[in-house]
Amino acid sequence: MKLGCCYFPEHWPEEMWADDARRMREMGLSLVRIGEFAWSRIEPEPGRFDWGWLDRAIETLADAGLTIMLCTPTATPPKWLVDSMPDMVAIDEQGRPRGFGSRRHYCFSHQGYREQSRRITRALAERYGEHRAITAWQTDNEYGCHDTVLSFSDAAAEAFRAWCAARYGTVEALNTAWGNVFWSMEYRSFAEIDPPHLTVTEANPSHWLDYRRFASDQVVSFNAAQVAILRDLSPGRDVTHNFMGFFTEFDHHDVGRDLDVATWDSYPLGFLEQFWFSEEEKTAYLRQGHPDIAAFHHDLYRGCSDGRWGIIEQQPGPVNWARFNPAPLDGMVALWTLEAMAHGAEFVSYFRWRQAPFAQEQMHAGLLRPDSADAPAADEARMVADVIGEIGPQEIAKAKVALVFSYDAAWVYGIQPQGQSFRYLELVYEWYSALRRRGLDVDIVSVDAALDGYSAVFVPTLPNISPAWIKDIEELTCPILIGPRSGSKTHNLTIPEGLAPGELRKLVPITVTRVESLRDGVVGEGDGWTISRWIEEVETDLSPELALKDGRGVVFARDNIRYCAAWPDRSLLDLLVERIAGEAGLDLMDLPEGIRIRRTASHIFAFNYAAHDIDVSALGLGEPVVGSAHMAPAATVIWTIL
Amino acid sequence: MKLGCCYFPEHWPEEMWADDARRMREMGLSLVRIGEFAWSRIEPEPGRFDWGWLDRAIETLADAGLTIMLCTPTATPPKWLVDSMPDMVAIDEQGRPRGFGSRRHYCFSHQGYREQSRRITRALAERYGEHRAITAWQTDNEYGCHDTVLSFSDAAAEAFRAWCAARYGTVEALNTAWGNVFWSMEYRSFAEIDPPHLTVTEANPSHWLDYRRFASDQVVSFNAAQVAILRDLSPGRDVTHNFMGFFTEFDHHDVGRDLDVATWDSYPLGFLEQFWFSEEEKTAYLRQGHPDIAAFHHDLYRGCSDGRWGIIEQQPGPVNWARFNPAPLDGMVALWTLEAMAHGAEFVSYFRWRQAPFAQEQMHAGLLRPDSADAPAADEARMVADVIGEIGPQEIAKAKVALVFSYDAAWVYGIQPQGQSFRYLELVYEWYSALRRRGLDVDIVSVDAALDGYSAVFVPTLPNISPAWIKDIEELTCPILIGPRSGSKTHNLTIPEGLAPGELRKLVPITVTRVESLRDGVVGEGDGWTISRWIEEVETDLSPELALKDGRGVVFARDNIRYCAAWPDRSLLDLLVERIAGEAGLDLMDLPEGIRIRRTASHIFAFNYAAHDIDVSALGLGEPVVGSAHMAPAATVIWTIL
Amino acid sequence: MKLGCCYFPEHWPEEMWADDARRMREMGLSLVRIGEFAWSRIEPEPGRFDWGWLDRAIETLADAGLTIMLCTPTATPPKWLVDSMPDMVAIDEQGRPRGFGSRRHYCFSHQGYREQSRRITRALAERYGEHRAITAWQTDNEYGCHDTVLSFSDAAAEAFRAWCAARYGTVEALNTAWGNVFWSMEYRSFAEIDPPHLTVTEANPSHWLDYRRFASDQVVSFNAAQVAILRDLSPGRDVTHNFMGFFTEFDHHDVGRDLDVATWDSYPLGFLEQFWFSEEEKTAYLRQGHPDIAAFHHDLYRGCSDGRWGIIEQQPGPVNWARFNPAPLDGMVALWTLEAMAHGAEFVSYFRWRQAPFAQEQMHAGLLRPDSADAPAADEARMVADVIGEIGPQEIAKAKVALVFSYDAAWVYGIQPQGQSFRYLELVYEWYSALRRRGLDVDIVSVDAALDGYSAVFVPTLPNISPAWIKDIEELTCPILIGPRSGSKTHNLTIPEGLAPGELRKLVPITVTRVESLRDGVVGEGDGWTISRWIEEVETDLSPELALKDGRGVVFARDNIRYCAAWPDRSLLDLLVERIAGEAGLDLMDLPEGIRIRRTASHIFAFNYAAHDIDVSALGLGEPVVGSAHMAPAATVIWTIL
Numbered sequence A, B, C: 001m002k003l004g005c006c007y008f009p010e011h012w013p014e015e016m017w018a019d020d021a022r023r024m025r026e027m028g029l030s031l032v033r034i035g036e037f038a039w040s041r042i043e044p045e046p047g048r049f050d051w052g053w054l055d056r057a058i059e060t061l062a063d064a065g066l067t068i069m070l071c072t073p074t075a076t077p078p079k080w081l082v083d084s085m086p087d088m089v090a091i092d093e094q095g096r097p098r099g100f101g102s103r104r105h106y107c108f109s110h111q112g113y114r115e116q117s118r119r120i121t122r123a124l125a126e127r128y129g130e131h132r133a134i135t136a137w138q139t140d141n142e143y144g145c146h147d148t149v150l151s152f153s154d155a156a157a158e159a160f161r162a163w164c165a166a167r168y169g170t171v172e173a174l175n176t177a178w179g180n181v182f183w184s185m186e187y188r189s190f191a192e193i194d195p196p197h198l199t200v201t202e203a204n205p206s207h208w209l210d211y212r213r214f215a216s217d218q219v220v221s222f223n224a225a226q227v228a229i230l231r232d233l234s235p236g237r238d239v240t241h242n243f244m245g246f247f248t249e250f251d252h253h254d255v256g257r258d259l260d261v262a263t264w265d266s267y268p269l270g271f272l273e274q275f276w277f278s279e280e281e282k283t284a285y286l287r288q289g290h291p292d293i294a295a296f297h298h299d300l301y302r303g304c305s306d307g308r309w310g311i312i313e314q315q316p317g318p319v320n321w322a323r324f325n326p327a328p329l330d331g332m333v334a335l336w337t338l339e340a341m342a343h344g345a346e347f348v349s350y351f352r353w354r355q356a357p358f359a360q361e362q363m364h365a366g367l368l369r370p371d372s373a374d375a376p377a378a379d380e381a382r383m384v385a386d387v388i389g390e391i392g393p394q395e396i397a398k399a400k401v402a403l404v405f406s407y408d409a410a411w412v413y414g415i416q417p418q419g420q421s422f423r424y425l426e427l428v429y430e431w432y433s434a435l436r437r438r439g440l441d442v443d444i445v446s447v448d449a450a451l452d453g454y455s456a457v458f459v460p461t462l463p464n465i466s467p468a469w470i471k472d473i474e475e476l477t478c479p480i481l482i483g484p485r486s487g488s489k490t491h492n493l494t495i496p497e498g499l500a501p502g503e504l505r506k507l508v509p510i511t512v513t514r515v516e517s518l519r520d521g522v523v524g525e526g527d528g529w530t531i532s533r534w535i536e537e538v539e540t541d542l543s544p545e546l547a548l549k550d551g552r553g554v555v556f557a558r559d560n561i562r563y564c565a566a567w568p569d570r571s572l573l574d575l576l577v578e579r580i581a582g583e584a585g586l587d588l589m590d591l592p593e594g595i596r597i598r599r600t601a602s603h604i605f606a607f608n609y610a611a612h613d614i615d616v617s618a619l620g621l622g623e624p625v626v627g628s629a630h631m632a633p634a635a636t637v638i639w640t641i642l
Ligand SMILES: [Zn+2]
Pocket: A142, A265, A313
């Protein structure tokens, strides 16, 4: 695994570049990402390119022996470009233009901006596409960041109408698919269709779902246009894009298909603070991040691009954008880096080389402080470089457990939660966490992924199930656990004929006749476990495998397939994981709270996410090759697989 | 009492209609409401009517022996109509148009849309006005739903200016009435007046109050225009409109005056979740609704239309629109239906016949599931039909207790709460609840209602009191309890000469010299009771009937009239109800928590809102004719009045 | 000290004026403020002035022996004026116009309105500038109230561009100063610059800081234009403007420089409710206000205008604008008034004479009730007038302790809090409170103020420190305590070369290498004290004076200067105040909770803010000249300094 960093030569005097490059190498880094937001320096005026500084920066880095990932700068079109076509900006759901002054101020559907995006990509690729040091490209930056996937501009409306026409052929077909008869919402032509915002009350959920799919497709085609140019003009280089954490606004499997390598931007402390974790978790893991945050994304994004992935932005210290911004414990940066290696990362690149003293991210730490002294992360990077040297390159094998993830599902529940605590990402994360707490390695896969070869398959929920997917599942013999609301919707977000679980009824003969969403604090009591948030009434000849004390069935099984008709608590998840592991012949571990395990083909890694010492000798993994079984907070320990 | 349902033939294949109608009859239903949102099917293109399907639907239902309530479809103008005059939509308080894509996308003040509303009403009335099966009409649907009474469009501004001119004659009169001198807000002509939104800080409360009155009047006249056409072209049929729960945006007494029958849409579980109830109440009554929600509205709306009323939409299972959507306990649908009967409903119609598998309300239960099987409510409807058969039609008598309700009051306190916990609806509801907890039947009446004949009168608060009302009250000899802030405002929301309680001082010689609103948790301690939220300083020669421990008077009485100068807690309300009942010769009952009682002319009903069994034998009402005195959760029991 | 009131003759029938004036005098008042919002009465139509009523009002008041403060009415331009140039209104951050219908509906940058402001000021000054009774002028009213300092109008954008050009000279200089290279935010000309709102994510903090400075400068120049006219046409009269509480949207030191007297509007109960105080404090001081609220502003605004200051609006009873509006305890109005005297006020004027029965502030108490009877505050005013007579005029001396306050700092932390609980005003207030709890008198001074002569100097935080300030500090020998984040930013809100604390490193040789913001509930434990919210990692050869139990240094000292590298709790502040007082030879008092002390040149005042009796005999101040050492709630006691 390579180490790297994100570097912005345009932020620093040219005199500093060579020494920066030298220090990168000294620190054990071999990859550098540049160019991300540099449009105003590359093309300071319409059509006038200033390549000089970038030529020199690339040479300097290359001369130091660094390989370079070059970015297209399309996340930050300069002011002159925006002024030349003011309608290129996105329009927010409230109808306001999202103007110049920060970044991502463009609408994915604007044809003029798409032309500009291709033009600047082509200009960069023509100049540097065959440069010896350029080994990879990043398209744009963090598609969708700051809520920029959805736009409600005229350009978007126009493109959406065309998308609908292409999808449905006739407006009658669309009216039927969406159920537009419901409130006299029928259209006479595609031209009558608007985006689903600023309606008096909620718009038709089918309308919203198609708008989300359309918006995702716009990201895909925007990206694909850059990729095509890069492949053409820069053959043999990897193309990537950097995904974000807990972010489902576009379909990353779809974008991933056009990439060679999926990368993501890993900020565990910020993610802990900003998402649904409890106050207790936010305090317990204040300076570590919750132990499954990074791993979850590693396994998710590894499934987005044929297994090749990396971290292009790794948090090296406090950040600037969360409500509160503590510093990582000593050792966490190394832990996060090594954990990525254990999950098969090709590289981990720190964001950023040196903390910038100006502008929006001046409070975001780097490997260097703004005064160029080493920040604490620098030594951790060096330490990791040593470990990499010691244990050598790591191969990873297919995991024994698969977990199915669907962006479409995230949209469905976002549009129609039916109970405000039904959060798709949280449900999936809880299931993933239940597996990881017992030491299992997991592949998070798309709905299209082949599932044969896995010892167990977990589907936290999948609202819209196709006959083809059922056929694939039918052929599996391993234990499969499928969660609530699965099969409850058609492809167009309507209720399937014969009710939920729709196509799934072929495998598990049950009918969900009624559902309840439950307010916080209301639970259904099982034997040592509870359900909350969501419970279904099931009609079936099966007798439930697990039921509430009041007799209501919760888990129903036929053959190798279980269906869980409620939102399970951690105890119920533990129970199900144990039963399934028993059936699948999977070894479970009893891990102390805060410890996580991950295996490569050759090594076993353990990570201590707790803020206190933990001795893991009892795991019986023998003598470590790196670290000690008596683990300090934020420690990593590595054993060879015997 | 008739049972019925809401049916949307346009949502289902024509082949299903006859069987649906047959099953309705089998289930004991005799009334069906149709046509509510069908404009796009009735008039698919401007001026081209497609009556065929509706003709056939009406015949099919009529042939099955059902009587029909037909609706005007004006809540959902089709897209082609909106596109033909885009300024017909309302403008929200933030200045944004409220566009097509859901429902209620029109401004009540738009003259063009008013013309369309009359045109489509006339077209329907001409075609079906004399049809044998059409026994009733519903105008539009749920006026004001989704916050649609207020609009800030140009059409509304124009209409408001005319309304002001009509009301005040001269702009000088308006300036004086509103106190516009205050911040140089004086107008030189009516043309200078704008709606009171988007001001730098709050607009003049008098301005707001008149805007609310104007907006309410616009609803009244919009409705009246449809009613006039229906009366003309469909003689002998009842005209109704369906009101909502906890909704005070227009004056329902005013709209009710133009109707034959008031109807309302009863969703007790959703209302519990969405309104001010405590966490404890929301949990205790999760699947029942708070025990006074339905009754409160029955008694309120019965007072809006000369006593004739019904439920046109009764919740039959989980709904889709609350934050959380649990299912009713078994028996609750029957309980709700029978409780409506006990309050004098002419009909209860379930919303809806069959759950729609598509569009916005696909998660809203019906009597049938989307797959046409019976939903749980179906059997409860059958059971209720049996009970109706057993005990026969119920007459109700005037209650012994009147509670005065004023929409104007709701607006006054909404505009000028003075303390953020002063909520008019909550105050009235608490007083109503205090009466119901002791087994009293209550009429909720308007300020104009004749009060003679009642044994006791409760006025939770009435800010603006006219001399005429005082004269009426003066003639009463029964005990009267009048709550805080009564008489504190003139008709224009200014402070009356001589201070609060204004005209009321003629009856109770007190002067409110100063008021306090109190933050949550701050109380004034009485002897076994407290006050909170609001307390007044009273200057008077009377000695208080009840005072705080610190000596501050809270209840002041002269002759038969008491004034309560604070927001009372439940204990103080109980104490006052007991004293007044003693004076009025009213029998109070000691009801277990969760039990409610209601009498018709011939029967006594008891309802168990608790989630556990309760034995009510101790009430000594003898042998029930329906049900058992050992009441299960959600049980109803009925005795004959001896 | 004079007493006075705010009077609106235009609100009352002319017949009442003479008696009102007579009663003011009887109550002990000698100053009356008028004219504040009277534009529509002064100039009812464009260019037509109606001076008659105002001439008569002024004569009536003058004849009664009252001196008059006359206001320019520019906070409330009439409707005809707004209609004549609709673009004069401010545009809010969301892009919406802030229209007519309340007050402050103008943009400070609109040239047309500036011309109108000068025109009406000149008209008033020409007519009354030399009137015998006019002794003072107030410009406008409460600049910035209702969030009106910032506007995003075209006029503001245009003015901002000019401001930038004047400040930076070249756009390249601006690009460099702001770090616009960061996200390709570079401008090619000043004309390309927009206000920093409606950006996709946060705009550049340097952009925001300059926008805030620009907006503050617009207030300064708007005010200065009125002042110039008044000085010209009304020589010898004091010019003032009324500031507000806890309000930092413009630089009051800058505005104050153009005034003769700073005044402020003191509403302690509303401020307690609306600001950051804990639930416990809000309950304990419900009817008193927190004991440091009024004093904090007295000392702050005294520092804004060369020591001359007064209260022009003193809360006399419940107000209308807080979430909850309780009444002051009996005695509080007198306490507040006498406390102002103890801090050197030239006058205290109650808002308002008589409660208005109409419009927005009808629930705001006055000295008289709307029915003209005395409100409770009237007697308290009389009592204060007596005390003033008894103890005579009070001189105040420079305090021994200085606390440095910076509006620029408030903007910096508002723009870039880095942790959401880092609130500048709260930090400063806590430090001020720590001093007051030990009986110290404090001068709150600007960054430019001369600090020599003080026995101790406290700088809660000062992000941007100039070499000149360092030089001034260097010359001081008294103990100085400087708080976290000081010196952490350059003048343009970037990180200084050599890191925080920037220039301060010359005095205290430390480097802040990393900072953490901490979520609520997370603390660092010291010995009997804690830190929270914010902590810095410090690199230094100094050994810390105080450290956390884990060894992390918190307080670092060299010579007479201490730096506190965290947000201290009250215990740590107490400890630091004790140490510094010891070093500075300051006497500390042990004051019971709720008691505050303040000295004039001749007297010592004690104020009981608690809601219960407190005996302060133990303070050993001897026999009071006013009041008793056994203090009732809201009591004031005064001793002569021996
Ligand atoms: Zn990033």
